[in-house]
Amino acid sequence: MKQLPATNTRDALLRRSFLKTTGLGVGATALHSLLQAESPSGGSFPVLPPRCKRVIVLCMAGGPSHLETFDYKPRLAKLHGQPMPKSVTENQQIAQLQGQADKLKVLGPQHTFGRHGQSGQEISSVFPHLASKIADDICIIRSMQTEQINHDPAHTFMNTGSIISGRPAMGSWINYGLGSECSNLPGFVVLTSVGGGQSQPIAARQWHSGFLPGQFQGVRMRSKGDPVLYIKSPDGVSANRQHDVIKTVRRLNEIGNETLADPELETRISQYEMAFRMQMSVPELVDFSDEPEHVLKLYGTRGADGTFAANCLLARRLAERGVRFVQLYHRGWDHHGNIKQGIGHTAKLVDQASAALVLDLKQRGLLDDTLIVWGGEFGRTPMAQGSGRDHHIKAFSIWMAGGGIRPGMTYGATDELGYHAVEDVVHVHDFHATMLHLMGINHEKFTYRYQGRDFRLTDVHGRIIKEIMA
C-alpha cells in the first residue's frame, strides 16, 4: 500500500467525518469524534505543520546504562571504588541497593568512549556501527528523567505518561489523533526481541489503547507462530475459501440490514474487509525474500527470525507501508551484575541494526518524515551493584533521529558523576510533548474525555524541546 500525503489523508478524513454519522470506522480519528462530541473548542489537529508522519521507537527494555553508552564521565573513572558521596545519594530513591546506603561505591565507566563524525558526538565503544555510521544523524539527549524506578511501572510511565493502568499508550494516542495511513495493516505495531541480559517481562499494557477506542490498540507482530494473532485462516481453509465465507457474511449482513438499518453494520463490514486484507498482506510483509542481499547485510539478518536486526528491517517495511507507530522492544538491558560484558553483549545485538535502520530510511528518503527514538525506561546508577549497576531515574540517555530532529547534536548534561541530569532536563512528559509537536499535534489541546476529565498524554505537563529540532 502506497502511502498518501498527509494532507490528503486529513482532508479525506475530514470529509469522511462529515459524511459519516456512524461509529468510528477504519479511518476515523479523533477529529471525527471531536466533531461528534459537540466540542466548542473545535480543536483539531494537527494544528501545526507536521515534521514527521510516523514514529519508530527502539525501546531498549531493562534500562541501558547511560554511563556505558552515551554519557561519558571521566570523574567516575577517577573515583572508581571510592565511596559514593552521601550528599548525592541522600533522600534519593534506591531500587535494589535499598538498605546499603553506607556501602555505596562508585563504579567507573566500563567501556571507553570516543568522538565520532563531523559533529564529534561522544559515543561508547560498544556501538561501533552507531559511532561510525550515524553519529552525525542523531541527536543524543543526556538529560532524561523519569519517575518510576522499577521496570514495569517505568515502562507504563514511558508509554502512557501515567503510572495508573488503563491509560492509552503513546502509539494509540498518535493513531487516535492522526488516523491510519494504511488500509491493510494496523496503525500501531509492536515487535519484541530478547538477548544479552536479564529479560524483564513486558506487559501488553504497554501497547494497550486504554480508554481510547480499541481500534487504536497496538498489535504485536510475532516471529513465531502466526505473525499476528488469528491472522491465519483455519487449517484447510484456503484464501479463496476464506474469502467466500467473508463474502457470504457480507451478503447476509446486507440482507439482514434491509430491515435493521444498523449504522454499526457498515463499520462491521469494513472491518471484515480490513481483516481479510491483513490476512493477505501480513505474510507478504514478513517475507524478506524481496530484500536484496546488501540490505539484509546492512541489518545483519537473514529473515524474519525474531532478532532485533530482523525486527528493524520489519520496522522499515512497516514504515514504508504507512504504519504510523512502530515500537520495538529489545528485552536485554537489565545489567545488575557484570555490566562490562553484559552491556557489550546486548549492544552487539542492537548496534548494527539500529544504525542500519537510520541509514536505510535515509537512503529511501523516509528518514525526513520518520522519527526514530532509541532508549530505555530509565538509566543506571553511578554506584556499583557488585559488578553491575542498579536502576536509576534521575538521569539517562536516549537518542532521536529523523523527522524534524536536529542531527549531530547532544542536548542536556548530567552532573560530573552522572547522577542527576542538571542541564536542559528532559522529563518523560517533555519527550511526549516534543514527539507530538513533531507530528503536528499540540499536546495541550490533544485530549480525550474519560471519567469526566480531559486526559492528555502529557497530563498537565510537557515542555516542547525546541532546541533539538531542525
Next chain:
Amino acid sequence: MKKRLIKHRRTGWVFMIAAGMSAGSPLPALAEADRILFNRDVRPILANNCWSCHGPDKNMRKAKLRLDLREAATKEVIVPGKAGQSPLIQRIFSNDPEEVMPPAEHRKKLTTTQKKTLRDWINQGAKWQDHWAWISPRKEKGLPEGKNAIDYLIKRRLEARGLGFSAEAGANTLIRRLSLDLRGLPPTPGEVSEFLNDQAPGKVEKLVDRLLDSPAFGERMAVYWLDLVRYADTNGYHADIEWSVSPYRDYVIDAFNTNMPFDRFTREQIAGDLIPSATTAQKVAAGFNRLNMKSTEFGIQDKEYLAKYAADRVRTTATAWLGVTLGCAECHDHKFDPFTIHDFYSFAAFFADIKGVGYYPDAQKKGWGETIQATSMQNAQRILELEETLKGTQSVALLADSRETGQAWSYTFKEPGQGWQRKDFDDASWEIGQGGFGSRGTPHSIVRTEWKSPDIWMRKVFSIGKVPEQATLHIQHDEEATVYINGQKAAHLTGFSTASADYTARKLDTALLKKGDNLIAIRCHQTGGGQFIDAGIRPGNFQKEKIEQEIANLRKTARSMLATVSVQPRTMRILPRGDWMNDSGQIVKPSAPGFLGGTEVAGRMELAEWITARNNPLTARVFVNRLWKLFFGTGLSRVLDDIGSQGEWPSHPDLLDWLAVEFMESGWNVKHMVKLMVTSRAYVQSSLQNEQLREIDPKNRLLARQSRFRLDAEFIRDNALSASGLLVRQVGGPSVKPYQPSGYWENLNFPRRSYSADRGSSQYRRGLYTHWQRQFLHPSLLAFDAPSREECTADRPRSNTPLGALVLLNDPTHVEAARALAQNALENKELTDNRARISSMIMHVLCRPARDEEITVLISLLEKHREEFANDPESANRLAAIGQHPVTKDTNRQQLAAWISVARALLNLHETITRN
C-alpha cells in the same frame, strides 16, 4: 491571568455594560422549557470551562475567584437578575483577547449558545442548585406504581417531543433479547418455540421469572461486577503470576443468584471479615479488598507500593460503589467536585487495617500474604449434611437386604396378635415371600413381593457367628417403619427414604444382637402414594468410608483465597502531591468525604454502612444507572464512572431518582429492579430506528425504541458455544484455559511459562471462567474490549475492529463451534434436506426463522465448497480436525467441511454478536 484580572479590577470593569443586553428588564413569565436549570444547563458549562482555574482546587485557583459556589460567585462577578451588570457576562462576551474568558490561550472556548445560556440564567436570577448527584434522590409524587412509573416517566418526555413508544418487538427478538440480557446466553430453539406458542397473558413476566431463576443470571451479572472490583487471576505487576481468588468470583455469582440484598453484598465485600463470627462466604467476600494488583518485582520500595495499593483501593471503591472520581484527589483537591486531598487520604485510611505489605518477596513461592481455604457454598452445604449422616458399618452382611437377591421373609398384611415381634411368637400362618415388599413403580425400589395394603408385618431369623463391635441397619422404607431385634425396638423411621437409591443407614445397638440366631421383625405402615420396605444389617460403619471419601473429595475442591485480615491500622498521612517519600503531611483517620456527611469513624464496617445508608445520594443511583445500561445500552446518565459535576446530566433525572429510591425501598432488591426494567413497555419495544428518530434522537436518549449493541466479549464466546451445543453449564470452580495462540505469553518472565489449553469439559466453559491474565488477557476477550482488570472498569467500550473479525473467523474456539453446529444439523435425522438444516442452524444461532434469501445465499456457499472439498479431501480433513470435540466416526469429512463454511458464516454475522 492573575495580573490581568487585577489590572481590570482597578479599572473598574464591574461597571462596564455591554451594549445590546437587556439588563434588569422585568422578567416575563417563563415557560418551563425556557427556564434555565442550573444543574442541567449551567453547571456543565461552568464545570467544563471555568472551574479548573476558578473551582475547588485552591492550588490552581486564579484571582482568588471561585465560580463553583454561589456565595463566592455572586460576591464577585455575578449580579443575580442583572446580566448586564455582571462582570462574568462582560468578560465572556468580550472581544478583547486580554480580557476575554476563558483566556485566549486556554484550551476551552465558549460557544455563542453557552454564552447566551449564562446570560439568560443570570437574568433569570442566577439560581443555584447543589450538584444533582449530591442531593438525596426523591420519588416524584403521584407516579404510578412499579414498572408503570418507568413507562410513565419515559413516555412523558417522549410525548413532550411529540413521540411515543415504538411497537413491541417481535417474539423472537424479545426472547433472544431477554435471554442474552439476563443470562448472557441465547435461548434454545425449544425455549423460542415455547415462548412463541405461549398465548397466556403475562408470558413475558413468566419468562423473566424463569430467566432470573437460572444460575446463568448470576454468571451474567458477575461479568459486570467483576470488572468493577478488578477481579483477575494474576497479580498484574511485573511477573504477573497466577494466584487463587476464584472463590470470590463464585461468591459474586452466588450472591446475584440468591438475590442477596445489595446492602448486604456491599457490607460483606468491604467488611465481611469484621462481621462477628463471619462465615467462610463472608470472609471470601471480604477478599474484595485483596484483589488489587500487587508486586513482587525485586528492588521495589515497600512504602511506595503500599501507597499505590492504598490509592487503588480508593479509586476502586469510590468508582465501584459511588461512581465518583475521588482518585483524582490523590495529589491535589479535585478540580471539579468538592473532594479534597484530605478526603482522599481519609478514605484510604478505611483500608489501613488490612494486613499486607507493599513488596511481596518471592511471591512465586511464598504467595501473597493471608489466605483462607474456601469451598463453594453448595459443597460446604453438602459436607455439613454428610457429616450429619456419618454413622455406618463394614462389609459382609449379617443380614443381607434384598437389593442384590431377594431374601425370604415371613410376612402378613393382617394385624397379628400381641408379641408378634418376639422370638417365641408363632408365625407359621404367615406367608413367605421374597423381599422387598411394596407396590411396583415406587421410586428406588426393587419389588419382589407385592404389598398394597396399608400395613405389613415381617419376620426373619438370621444367624451370626460373632457379635460385631458396631453394626448398621440399612433400610429402605416407604413409609413409617418400626424395627425390632430379638423383640427389642431397634429403630423407628418415619416418612420415606425412597427419594434416593441409597438405603438409609442407621446405627444399630449391638447389645441387641447375640451369637447364633437372631430375630428381626418389622412393621411398616403406609398412608398414600408408593410403598416399600426392605432392610439388612451390616457390621461396622458400612458407609463411613464412602462418606469420608466424599467429604475428602469435597474438601479437595476447597480453593485458596486471598484473605482480608484486620490488624493495627498503618498510619495514614496525606501525601503532598501524592509523593510517597514526603512524610510531612497530616495524619488522617478513616472518614467518608466531608461534604457528603462523612465524619471520622472506626473503619470499614462503618464505611459499608455509610455507602448503603438511605441518605447516601450516590450508591443507589450509581447502581441502577449501571443496571439500566445493561438492559438499555446506555445509562440514564451516560457517564457510568463519574456521577460528579463532569458527568452527564441524566436524560431522565426523575426516572433515575425514582429507580434509586425504589431500589432502596425494596430492600436493595436487585432482581426486583431488573424485573421492573425488563418488563417495562420501554424495554420490550422494537429497536428499529426510523427516519424520524434518526433525525431527532440519533443516540436514542429519549428511548422511543430499544437499543442494539454488540455482546460483551464473554457472551460472544458463550453464544457460539451455546448455539453449537458445546457449552458446559457448570457453575463456578477454578478458572479455565480455552485454546490460545502459542507463544502469546513469550514476553512474560519470572518464571517463563507456556500456556496449555484445558482438555475435556473445561474447554467449553463460559467466558467468565477464562483464566484472567492481567498482562496478557486472552486475546479473544481483549479483541472485544474485555478490560485487563488492572483497574476498576465501570464501562466497557464496544469497539468494532479487524482484530475482532479475525477472532470470529479464525479462533479455533469459533471454528470448532462452527463444526459442532454443522455436525448437529447433519446428524439430526429430522432434518431431511439442506434447507431444513440451514433453517435449523439459523434458529440455533439467530433464534428466528430463516429468510429464503439467506438460505439461497448459504446453499450456494455450501455447494461451492462441497465441490471444492470433494476435490481436496486433505483440506477437509484438516478443517474437520480443529478442536477437541470428536468427529463422529462415520462422518463424511468433505461434506462436513462444506457445512463448516456455512456455520462459520453464520457465527460471523453482525446479527449473531448483536443484541437487538
